[in-house]
Amino acid sequence: MDAPRWLDEREDRAWRGYRRMRRLLDLELARELMQDAGLSEPDYDVLSDLSETPDQRLRLSELADRMLWSRSRLSHHLSRMQQRGLVIREECPSDGRGSVVALTAAGRQAVEAAAPGHVAAVRRHLIDLLTAEEIEALGALTHRVVDHLAAGEQRRGRAEV
Amino acid sequence: MDAPRWLDEREDRAWRGYRRMRRLLDLELARELMQDAGLSEPDYDVLSDLSETPDQRLRLSELADRMLWSRSRLSHHLSRMQQRGLVIREECPSDGRGSVVALTAAGRQAVEAAAPGHVAAVRRHLIDLLTAEEIEALGALTHRVVDHLAAGEQRRGRAEV
DNA sequence: GCCAGGTGGTTGACATGTCATCAAAGCGGC
DNA sequence: GCCGCTTTGATGACATGTCAACCACCTGGC
Numbered sequence: 001m002d003a004p005r006w007l008d009e010r011e012d013r014a015w016r017g018y019r020r021m022r023r024l025l026d027l028e029l030a031r032e033l034m035q036d037a038g039l040s041e042p043d044y045d046v047l048s049d050l051s052e053t054p055d056q057r058l059r060l061s062e063l064a065d066r067m068l069w070s071r072s073r074l075s076h077h078l079s080r081m082q083q084r085g086l087v088i089r090e091e092c093p094s095d096g097r098g099s100v101v102a103l104t105a106a107g108r109q110a111v112e113a114a115a116p117g118h119v120a121a122v123r124r125h126l127i128d129l130l131t132a133e134e135i136e137a138l139g140a141l142t143h144r145v146v147d148h149l150a151a152g153e154q155r156r157g158r159a160e161v
Numbered sequence: 162m163d164a165p166r167w168l169d170e171r172e173d174r175a176w177r178g179y180r181r182m183r184r185l186l187d188l189e190l191a192r193e194l195m196q197d198a199g200l201s202e203p204d205y206d207v208l209s210d211l212s213e214t215p216d217q218r219l220r221l222s223e224l225a226d227r228m229l230w231s232r233s234r235l236s237h238h239l240s241r242m243q244q245r246g247l248v249i250r251e252e253c254p255s256d257g258r259g260s261v262v263a264l265t266a267a268g269r270q271a272v273e274a275a276a277p278g279h280v281a282a283v284r285r286h287l288i289d290l291l292t293a294e295e296i297e298a299l300g301a302l303t304h305r306v307v308d309h310l311a312a313g314e315q316r317r318g319r320a321e322v
Numbered sequence: 323g324c325c326a327g328g329t330g331g332t333t334g335a336c337a338t339g340t341c342a343t344c345a346a347a348g349c350g351g352c
Numbered sequence: 353g354c355c356g357c358t359t360t361g362a363t364g365a366c367a368t369g370t371c372a373a374c375c376a377c378c379t380g381g382c
């Protein structure tokens with residue numbers, strides 16, 4: 001193994017800052033969301049993704065892919081949300097194996113009630129603290145990293161049989 | 162409630178990119194760390210923080226604060242790591258309630274074996290994909306957000322009795 | 323010195339996420 | 353049409369994290 005290239009001071013600062021921010025920002029957003037709307041972040045993400053689709057419904061696998069969740073996780077989570085009346089499972093007309101999740105009226109109300117406050121929190125704790133250039137840079141850099149990771153996954157998918 | 166200020170296109174791009182990156186980067190780093198070194202990210206963080214202290218040992222509360230973990234979580238996790246022989250609990254000489262966690266020889270070996278690969282992964286999937294300006298910007302922006310959140314916590318701590 | 327209240331850490335019950343496995347249904351070659 | 357293989361989603365066992373309750377000990381006012 002070659003001598004490892006450790007992180008220099010600036011790199012280390014960025015990396016530690018990123019991890020700290022991730023943790024604190026998550027905690028705070030989750031805290032406020034739960035307090036104000038009674039939803040966890042995963043709840044909100046599911047409802048939000050569903051509410052953005054034209055028909056307020058999605059195939060499970062499609063939703064899982066969008067959210068970068070495993071099918072198993074989604075299935076468990078939807079069962080809990082279904083218990084609470086936020087979503088409902090329907091049969092898929094075009095594929096007998098499949099299911100479709102749909103937003104219920106209560107689910108739609110829940111996202112609509114939660115969204116303004118949640119967006120405001122995201123602004124207050126992140127977006128509004130950044131300059132226009134930083135927002136631009138953050139968008140560029142995160143997408144580059146995401147594309148790189150997605151490409152890596154592709155490669156791995158082909159490689160390992 | 163005022164009309165919510167939704168995110169504009171650039172803000173949305175940054176926010177979505179951030180969340181996607183967070184998820185994918187985490188998964189990939191955790192995957193490689195487990196595969197190469199048999200450690201989870203929480204394991205690595207504990208070992209890494211301990212190995213950075215002069216004496217390879219810390220009070221539990223001190224470690225919990227540094228890691229932004231609850232005491233409960235730390236206690237549970239240390240029990241598991243202790244089972245595996247990576248750390249050991251000692252009595253605190255100066256405070257009869259307290260405990261101290263110390264790195265074992267095996268624990269030290271584990272971090273030292275894991276570190277080069279992990280740093281390389283962080284470089285490969287994040288740091289080396291960014292320009293010097295982006296690294297600088299990421300460091301600045303994350304620290305600003307962290308400071309803001311920490312200040313908010315302070316305020317809340319005083320406010321709610 | 324002693325007691326009231328705070329602090330440090332552990333614990334158990336519960337919520338959530340992961341992994342492996344499974345059944346049911348689709349798909350494709352023959 | 354049939355059979356093997358894949359895909360979809362559900363499920364159960366397990367790992368991990370959270371929350372509230374708890375004990376032991378410290379600390380400060382009296």
